[in-house]
Amino acid sequence: MPFNKIILPEKDIPRQWYNLAADLPGPIQPPLGPDGQALKPEMLAKVFPMNIIDQEVSIRRWIDIPEEVLEMLALWRPAPLRRALALEEYLKTPARIYYKDESVSPAGSHKPNTAVAQAWYNKKFGIKKLTTETGAGQWGSAIAFACNLIGLECKVYMVRISFDQKPMRKTMMQVWGAKCVASPSHDTAAGREVLRKMPHTPGSLGIAISEAVEDAVSDKSGNSRYSLGSVLNHVLLHQTIIGLEAKKQLKIAGEKTPDVVIGCVGGGSNFAGVSFPFICDKIHGKKIEIIPVEPTACPTLTRGPFTYDFGDTAGLTPLLAMYTLGHDFVPEPIHAGGLRYHGMAPLVSQAAAKGLINPRSYDQIKCYESAMIWGKTEGTICAPETSHAIACAIDEAKKAKKESRK
Ligand SMILES: Cc1ncc(COP(=O)(O)O)c(C=O)c1O
Numbered sequence: 001m002p003f004n005k006i007i008l009p010e011k012d013i014p015r016q017w018y019n020l021a022a023d024l025p026g027p028i029q030p031p032l033g034p035d036g037q038a039l040k041p042e043m044l045a046k047v048f049p050m051n052i053i054d055q056e057v058s059i060r061r062w063i064d065i066p067e068e069v070l071e072m073l074a075l076w077r078p079a080p081l082r083r084a085l086a087l088e089e090y091l092k093t094p095a096r097i098y099y100k101d102e103s104v105s106p107a108g109s110h111k112p113n114t115a116v117a118q119a120w121y122n123k124k125f126g127i128k129k130l131t132t133e134t135g136a137g138q139w140g141s142a143i144a145f146a147c148n149l150i151g152l153e154c155k156v157y158m159v160r161i162s163f164d165q166k167p168m169r170k171t172m173m174q175v176w177g178a179k180c181v182a183s184p185s186h187d188t189a190a191g192r193e194v195l196r197k198m199p200h201t202p203g204s205l206g207i208a209i210s211e212a213v214e215d216a217v218s219d220k221s222g223n224s225r226y227s228l229g230s231v232l233n234h235v236l237l238h239q240t241i242i243g244l245e246a247k248k249q250l251k252i253a254g255e256k257t258p259d260v261v262i263g264c265v266g267g268g269s270n271f272a273g274v275s276f277p278f279i280c281d282k283i284h285g286k287k288i289e290i291i292p293v294e295p296t297a298c299p300t301l302t303r304g305p306f307t308y309d310f311g312d313t314a315g316l317t318p319l320l321a322m323y324t325l326g327h328d329f330v331p332e333p334i335h336a337g338g339l340r341y342h343g344m345a346p347l348v349s350q351a352a353a354k355g356l357i358n359p360r361s362y363d364q365i366k367c368y369e370s371a372m373i374w375g376k377t378e379g380t381i382c383a384p385e386t387s388h389a390i391a392c393a394i395d396e397a398k399k400a401k402k403e404s405r406k
Pocket residue numbers: 109135136137138139229230231264265266267268269270271337338339383385386
């Protein structure tokens with residue numbers, strides 16, 4: 001009987017994160033400060049604790065995961081690698097489809113992988129409160145969970161449309177003791193300014209980031225910092241545990257190198273998590289097609305130029321070298337709230353610019369049809385974000401069938 005899942009023992013949780021910045025060909029384009037000059041790490045000190053800033057600028061290939069962070073990760077990791085046998089059967093494809101199941105985390109997504117690490121580094125630095133944004137509510141619930149675990153106060157600015165569409169996410173944050181407000185809000189100058197100009201806006205991640213950054217840096221006690229759920233190098237670094245585990249599991253499954261690696265992309269951390277260890281193999285000569293999938297409603301990698309832009313709407317963040325639709329772009333209120341971000345992680349952007357990954361954009365209806373096929377075959381009801389990756393996996397499996405390839 002073919003197996004359905006591979007579960008690693010706890011002792012096999014990776015002990016180090018993988019940093020793609022060490023292997024990307026060509027110089028990394030640094031973030032720029034307001035004067036247009038390369039940002040000095042200490043200029044971020046009011047926003048992030050120094051131990052996280054050190055990781056953000058690091059070009060070391062392997063970074064040790066602190067023992068206490070490993071203990072928290074072990075609450076749900078290693079995550080299973082499953083084989084989508086029922087989907088393969090439904091599609092009558094010779095392709096073997098594997099998926100890394102990050103839904104087993106307490107908050108139900110990949111986001112707690114970095115949330116527990118970020119909360120731990122902040123606590124270690126003496127910080128008492130974290131502020132953040134959330135799109136679909138996955139990141140907000142993950143950081144609320146982590147702050148509760150570690151003993152930090154937490155305030156979440158949740159994009160208005162998701163606040164209304166996904167009320168249970170808000171309840172989860174409240175269970176874990178976080179305060180959650182709809183963004184734009186009246187709590188910040190950035191929020192009030194947007195509400196003045198666009199009182200009925202559905203909100204965006206860019207606006208919510210402006211609010212959360214302003215909240216943190218305006219705390220006169222100096223005890224607050226901001227925490228980001230995607231985009232930045234340290235966030236992507238923490239997520240690489242996904243791909244590193246997957247590699248061990250694929251080996252147990254008897255697979256050598258996968259032909260195709262797929263992930264959905266919002267800010268880039270989910271995709272980076274599963275793909276960066278494979279991009280490393282590709283850089284070192286392996287033949288792998290690596291596909292980030294974004295919504296046609298927010299086609300950052302497929303339509304945006306690669307340039308310097310702000311990470312938020314109000315222009316409070318440094319300028320980042322990335323694919324972007326413009327920091328004031330407000331995407332249509334599609335259900336995949338976690339993919340409604342105007343920009344893209346600089347490391348993912350630079351991998352795209354160098355031709356290491358092949359982005360695609362998919363329409364919401366096609367993704368929903370794929371999610372329905374998934375629910376009826378594999379049994380789980382996936383997140384709207386995840387459905388983008390599933391739609392692409394189905395296309396690739398059909399292509400394999402046409403070409404009689406496994
Ligand atoms: C379930 C799910 N998958 C993927 C993503 C996208 O993650 P990222 O923004 O890191 O690309 C999100 C974002 O909220 C999400 O909620």
